[in-house]
Amino acid sequence: xxxxxxxxxxxxxxxxxxxxxxxxxxxxxxxxxxxxxxxxxxxxxxxxxxxxxxxxxxxxxxxxxxxxxxxxxxxxxxxxxxxxxxxxxxxxxxxxxxxxxxxxxxxxxxxxxxxxxxxxxxxxxxxxxxxxxxxxxxxxxxxxxxxxxxxxxxxxxxxxxxxxxxxxxxxxxxxxxxxxxxxxxxxxxxxxxxxxxxxxxxxxxxxxxxxxxxxxxxxxxxxxxxxxxxxxxxxxxxxxxxxxxxxxxxxxxxxxxxxxxxxxxxxxxxxxxxxxxxxxxxxxxxxxxxxxxxxxxxxxxxxxxxxxxxxxxxxxxxxxxxxxxxxxxxxxxxxxxxxxxxxxxxxxxxxxxxxxxxxxxxxxxxxxxxxxxxxxxxxxxxxxxxxxxxxxxxxxxxxxxxxxxxxxxxxxxxxxx
Amino acid sequence: xxxxxxxxxxxxxxxxxxxxxxxxxxxxxxxxxxxxxxxxxxxxxxxxxxxxxxxxxxxxxxxxxxxxxxxxxxxxxxxxxxxxxxxxxxxxxxxxxxxxxxxxxxxxxxxxxxxxxxxxxxxxxxxxxxxxxxxxxxxxxxxxxxxxxxxxxxxxxxxxxxxxxxxxxxxxxxxxxxxxxxxxxxxxxxxxxxxxxxxxxxxxxxxxxxxxxxxxxxxxxxxxxxxxxxxxxxxxxxxxxxxxxxxxxxxxxxxxxxxxxxxxxxxxxxxxxxxxxxxxxxxxxxxxxxxxxxxxxxxxxxxxxxxxxxxxxxxxxxxxxxxxxxxxxxxxxxxxxxxxxxxxxxxxxxxxxxxxxxxxxxxxxxxxxxxxxxxxxxxxxxxxxxxxxxxxxxxxxxxxxxxxxxxxxxxxxxxxx
Numbered sequence: 001x002x003x004x005x006x007x008x009x010x011x012x013x014x015x016x017x018x019x020x021x022x023x024x025x026x027x028x029x030x031x032x033x034x035x036x037x038x039x040x041x042x043x044x045x046x047x048x049x050x051x052x053x054x055x056x057x058x059x060x061x062x063x064x065x066x067x068x069x070x071x072x073x074x075x076x077x078x079x080x081x082x083x084x085x086x087x088x089x090x091x092x093x094x095x096x097x098x099x100x101x102x103x104x105x106x107x108x109x110x111x112x113x114x115x116x117x118x119x120x121x122x123x124x125x126x127x128x129x130x131x132x133x134x135x136x137x138x139x140x141x142x143x144x145x146x147x148x149x150x151x152x153x154x155x156x157x158x159x160x161x162x163x164x165x166x167x168x169x170x171x172x173x174x175x176x177x178x179x180x181x182x183x184x185x186x187x188x189x190x191x192x193x194x195x196x197x198x199x200x201x202x203x204x205x206x207x208x209x210x211x212x213x214x215x216x217x218x219x220x221x222x223x224x225x226x227x228x229x230x231x232x233x234x235x236x237x238x239x240x241x242x243x244x245x246x247x248x249x250x251x252x253x254x255x256x257x258x259x260x261x262x263x264x265x266x267x268x269x270x271x272x273x274x275x276x277x278x279x280x281x282x283x284x285x286x287x288x289x290x291x292x293x294x295x296x297x298x299x300x301x302x303x304x305x306x307x308x309x310x311x312x313x314x315x316x317x318x319x320x321x322x323x324x325x326x327x328x329x330x331x332x333x334x335x336x337x338x339x340x341x342x343x344x345x346x347x348x349x350x351x352x353x354x355x356x357x358x359x360x361x362x363x364x365x366x367x368x369x370x371x372x373x374x375x376x377x378x379x380x381x382x383x384x385x386x387x388x389x390x391x392x393x394x395x396x397x398x399x400x401x402x403x404x405x406x407x408x409x410x411x412x413x414x415x416x417x
Numbered sequence: 418x419x420x421x422x423x424x425x426x427x428x429x430x431x432x433x434x435x436x437x438x439x440x441x442x443x444x445x446x447x448x449x450x451x452x453x454x455x456x457x458x459x460x461x462x463x464x465x466x467x468x469x470x471x472x473x474x475x476x477x478x479x480x481x482x483x484x485x486x487x488x489x490x491x492x493x494x495x496x497x498x499x500x501x502x503x504x505x506x507x508x509x510x511x512x513x514x515x516x517x518x519x520x521x522x523x524x525x526x527x528x529x530x531x532x533x534x535x536x537x538x539x540x541x542x543x544x545x546x547x548x549x550x551x552x553x554x555x556x557x558x559x560x561x562x563x564x565x566x567x568x569x570x571x572x573x574x575x576x577x578x579x580x581x582x583x584x585x586x587x588x589x590x591x592x593x594x595x596x597x598x599x600x601x602x603x604x605x606x607x608x609x610x611x612x613x614x615x616x617x618x619x620x621x622x623x624x625x626x627x628x629x630x631x632x633x634x635x636x637x638x639x640x641x642x643x644x645x646x647x648x649x650x651x652x653x654x655x656x657x658x659x660x661x662x663x664x665x666x667x668x669x670x671x672x673x674x675x676x677x678x679x680x681x682x683x684x685x686x687x688x689x690x691x692x693x694x695x696x697x698x699x700x701x702x703x704x705x706x707x708x709x710x711x712x713x714x715x716x717x718x719x720x721x722x723x724x725x726x727x728x729x730x731x732x733x734x735x736x737x738x739x740x741x742x743x744x745x746x747x748x749x750x751x752x753x754x755x756x757x758x759x760x761x762x763x764x765x766x767x768x769x770x771x772x773x774x775x776x777x778x779x780x781x782x783x784x785x786x787x788x789x790x791x792x793x794x795x796x797x798x799x800x801x802x803x804x805x806x807x808x809x810x811x812x813x814x815x816x817x818x819x820x821x822x823x824x825x826x827x828x829x830x831x832x833x834x
Binding site: 041044058059061063067093094095096097112114115154156163170172174175176180181183199201205206207211212214215217218221224225228267269270316342380384385386387389390416417 | 457458461475476478480482484510511512513514528529530531532567571572573579580587588589590591592593595596597598600616617618619622623624628629630631632634635637638639641642644645684686687688731732733737757759797799800801802803804806807833834
């Protein structure tokens, strides 16, 4: 028999989303991905494993930040009463510094980015000088000591912490590393995330499908979501609804990954084998089964020998929301990254209803009008309608205590990316 | 002589940022990257080249969205007065549909996701039935025709446009393609972006550098920025400040790419060779030279034989802002993607000054306090101080007409990513 009574009673105790998230994250508090040494060309967007300390200062010389003339500022001190004429003794261009010492009443032409020669303590910009005969330069504005110079060590001083452990490396950070002569950097590994689909009806592609069979799309969707969240998806294929096959697949998954996503069979029917299989694998097993959210109520959260497992509902819409609520935060937690949502505020075009006690996610389309940005629910909110996710630009979240948000209300829309 | 008079007068005519952006984008209105057929596993985040039309409907059968019993809804019509008992004649599970026809007073057990057998038009959820002896099922709630069923073609109907030309493919979109049996998809090519650094003082790595030489970090920074913006960086190395070398490098760059980024030599000094070299290459040449922005004023924008070229200042900070203002929008334009900035609103902690007539970018740090999020300028705003970009979490933009924003003002911070 495909159905029996257990189903009816199974989800009487649902866990609130917030409670479930905290319980899940707390159970892996001590888990840690490893680290790896990578060249900086591969480090964009990755997370630093330890504080990074400057082994040398930057720049390594005083540099001019304008095209102009390096001078001793004292020489131009009395310029207000009379212009000052200095003798040009050389020039400094980037890559070809001037080795002369600048003495009193002498000057050296310097180009932007070139070394300011010894003796000089400032640079007068070329706009403020006149060229006279015989390499003589006339100055008509005074300069402060240090003016138009970036001093040796001003950018980075030796021994300074330039980037903190946990920093997510951006283009400028990589530039800084390169400038300091650091070519490889120790990074947190990206969490490996096993992705399994279960269901005897599932086939790989449309061409394999006979009547009643379904193309598995959850692995495709979840793998893309994992990559977006900074994880590395490990595709472990389709598994039939047989206890032994599922236990084997999960055991392999737990061994080879930092997080397991298994979709299908997550509810409480006869064919919903995941929760009982997970409990066979190790301790503590299922932490949460059934979450007070719509969609994705039949979601299970487990930990087996330190590896977190998410049992996601089989409908792709539900699998996505279960991932967005529990998978992303776990990948970010394991990978040491902050969770970054893209959100916009919009005006609700029509009222939307929540379910008391449930956190409800409403898929919406955005419409720009002369009166501002409006959010409008997509027509079908069914978990079985994938187009509701394809049409939607994002979703609004109705908290547990709210049963209706009226039209005209300002809401935060979390954008799909 | 490293310096001469032209420098002084060169930038008397600065172009406003908005004007420069429009002129630059308009000059490549007709430019178009090619398209390419790729497997959907490689299509995440990529842009559809043409509308995508469903060649078949989804689902291909009526499916149950609950565990329950498929019935003819007419059989349960009079249930309000008396419960109804139907005879169970079979079961339908995903992958193993029931081929029987459901006649009057008959029912078939169906699992979530399984095909609803012919004859039945609705599904009563298992919670609403009782199991009696002899395969008899007692129903106590009526059902509407279509209830708990996703109808054949309800998700996607045949011939429907499911994704529009220009759509940026998200995980759910890839899932939909897979469900429809589409394995390869025609995408806009990612713009190829040539990245060149010029400067006779530049060396590849710290270990190559002698006194007065500088490690080139602009190619590293710009390549990362290009990748973030959806382009493919093509590294064309370092070029010395010699006209012939620069012309050769630019010619090669224009031939092999959709956009050229060349940093260094962008100003009006003796060593600033890029603008004149660009004009030698082809028409229309330089469109804009000198932009009313701080930093990055000595930025040049050109088009040569249909290929846009950005001449970026050599200081990494300036090169970055020139890229963020002109490079990103060009890559997005060529690649058919919208520009997506991540922004937050924050309260300005101290007053900031703009330069009249200039668009000024102020690098800021964000501080979370009990009174909200505060934005505070990083100490040094010099173009020569890379740490100002490393410390900053983002920047605020002071428009051309504004010379000061007072402390306490709410400002929009564009986040570095």
